[in-house]
Amino acid sequence: MSLKGIRTNDKHIKNLANIVEGNRSILYKKEDLLAYDCDGFTIHRRLPRAVVFPNNTEEVAKIVKYCHEHDLPFLARGAGTGLSGGAIPLNGEVIISLVKMKRLISVDFENRRAVVEPGFVNLKLTNSISDKGYYYAPDPSSQYCCTIGGNVGENAGGAHCLKYGVTTNHILGLEVVLPNGEVIEIGKDGIPDAPGYDLLGLLTGSEGTLGIVTKITVRILKNPEAKQTVLAYFDNVADGSQAVSDIISAGIVPAALEMMDQIAIEAVEAAAFPVGHPKDIEALLLIEVDGISAGIDEQIHQILEVCKRNHVREVKVAQSEEERARWWANRKTGFGAMGAISPDYLVQDGVIPRSKLPEVLNRIHEISREYGLRIANIFHAGDGNLHPLVLFDARKPGETEKALKAGSACLQACADAGGSITGEHGVGIEKREEMRFIFSDEEIAAQTDIREVFNPKNLLNAGKLFPTPGRCLEVKKEEKSVTAS
């Protein structure tokens, strides 16, 4: 773009502006940058140096090359809906916003694949192909606005991943700009299972630390022939949890199996998409089965039986697509709905074996009491992916720190139950230290060695995904002094 109107003494900003064609290609004034100081994780904030809006792979590559040559930290950002802080410019990065690269490049129905640019919004893919009877399976709750590029970065999941798998199961090929500006293609032509190391698997979920994805080939699926959705209200969380286990044990693989607890229900009912759930129940389950028509009714019958056996208060099957859509809108806007009952929230993303549900939920209740903070639970019960939402008010001194500690304690509980600290939201900034709950120093070092191969200067999204060695030393020192005393 022309440098007309760009008023700054920062030569890097002028040079970066020169790379990108067209209007609205760079932001560098404080007031404009403020909107980029965090993503969906709002606890850590920092202003970026600039935000650049490339139009194509070549421009991304040139920007990256420039940053690489001039030792400028940089990172990629999509819609900025991530919940672990992966797109927060901790080091005053140059943000490479991919929102202008939002084309659906091609759809190949015969081979069931589509090629998109990273800024293409998740739900738009399904909307673009649904008239032909196809859809894109990974459905994070933010799918109305999150980008597929971001989904690749975080290996995003969603309500229907229980049956269909997370993002990585749907990626067939990637075009990637490496941290030195080199452009590579992995999984060319979308042929699955290429020989050699599974680089697609490595890149997917690397949280933007190994490269910047500029083109994505995804798998698309044929719409299931039939679909039925059940809503069940339980007076007691333990009964709800048992019902979850029993449904899976009965051999049914629901497309989705979601749970919300009482506080979560309070929030969604106070917010924009209420359904009319009773407020005095302890848990509700939202269960969806899909597939070929034959057998669906039988599965629904079994699910209803399981619920009844587990003392369900009320259970019903959606009578229309409209009703089903209302139930899902209520569930999928659940995180944002927390705003209706609390000024801030911190969402955690632990994974546990299904059988441990009642035990871990109890522990979370205890944590809530210990820290004096309310914790809501909205989660993918079917695959044991918990989302404890710690409610707090950042305006009250000390409450943010308390929330962080409570969140961390929830993850400790998941790790103790034999689970993991993240299912689908990524580690980002938020859970860096908690990586130690599940990995030893050596295991972490082995992973940073891999990063070293791709990102030797560590200019790309530095400080994410792994604990910082400094902090680790401090922690050890503390431990030592505790032991010594």
Next chain:
Amino acid sequence: MGLNESDLIKEPACQTNSFSNYLWSDPPDENKWADCVHCGMCLESCPTYEITGQEQHSPRGRVHLIKSVAEGKLEVNEHFMDPVFACLDCRACTTACPADVDVGGLIEEARGQIRQAMPLKGWKKAVSHLFLHSLFPHHNRLYTLGNVLKLYQKSGMQTFVRKTGLINIMPQHLAEMEAIMPEVKKPVRKKYKHEKVIKAKGETKSTVAFLTGCVMDVMFSEINEATINVLTRNGNDVMIPQNQTCCGALHVHAGDREMGRKLAKQNIEAFQHAEKVIVNSAGCGCMLKEYPELFREDPVWRQKAETFSKKVEDISKYLYDTGYKRPIAEIKARVVYHDACHLAHGQGIRDEPRSLLLDIPGVEMVEMANADRCCGSAGIYNITNPEMAKEVLDSKMKNVPKEAEMIVMGNPGCMLQMAMGVQKNGRNQKIVHTVQLLDWAYQKEDRLKEGEECL
């Protein structure tokens, strides 16, 4: 030199400063932004984010900036003004928001602060003052302007300006507006000046008061006429309180909340004896319903405003709720319905007008993608931010199906803007108000009964 992990900042860079940079009364309401958890669900709903891809032009970005000023991190200056005034105030984000954050309210409050911190100067001040203070609140002056426009049209001046190319020296968006200017007729407030009540045809079921609006009554008086016809036909006595004034929406959008309050008070008093206040302009209706918001710091008037707001109803919703005669005559037309922002997002009225239209025999409705996307009119946004408004309109027009013969809606601002879109795109579509179509059907029915037209 690369970065070492140990160089990285370990502590949150987040800090709050208790010194708010909002210096005047009636600042943006903390409780409104406290609802926003920055989830981003609003992004795709926002027309200016769609066009720019920039987060300071997105709802959550704007809320973030408004909050940052209160936290003392940002000052009320030109750079803050830009994103706040680039908002269309279309409220699509309030529909999308899971937590019901009142972004529109925050934007208007922020604009109030900006206008006090940085009063308009020079020609912008003159133009704004002319329209907002000297023209809109004065029905008589508007009417005189209407007469001038009428003279412009009837005298041959319009033809002259167009033919001689004088039109070419007008700024482009003004020239485009000139091209779609509707024919000016007599406002209903003048016409019914001496009638205390316009009686219902047949038995009176209820009595309603009618807010005639400013643009509506001068530019589109036939729609007001149609509204009165439809109301009286369905058993309503209609009163037009003569001391009513402009609703103040344009003033509040522009940050002139003081004038907004003044007009609000006048209207609240003008309609104090009415049981129902019927509005046919979505923008006005939404403003009237939001009067309490203007009096957050004035409990007495807040109370009055709340009582008043409860009486306000859009014509389509009023007819739908109280019942109306289904027309018998056929209007053969393929129509598409455009949701005015301040009807759909502002008042949650979507199904009622559609149902009204579908009740007219012969009307066929075509689906439109993103029917509730802003057209870019947004009060006087198309005059203050012509470039962004043009891009928003282009995006809207792409979705309007070519096979539709009429584009129906419930707001005069949208009607002017969509007419411009139709004209610019070389389309041949008629721009119609919902109530007009219903009135035409009734009129046709009457003519049929009188035997003027054959079935």
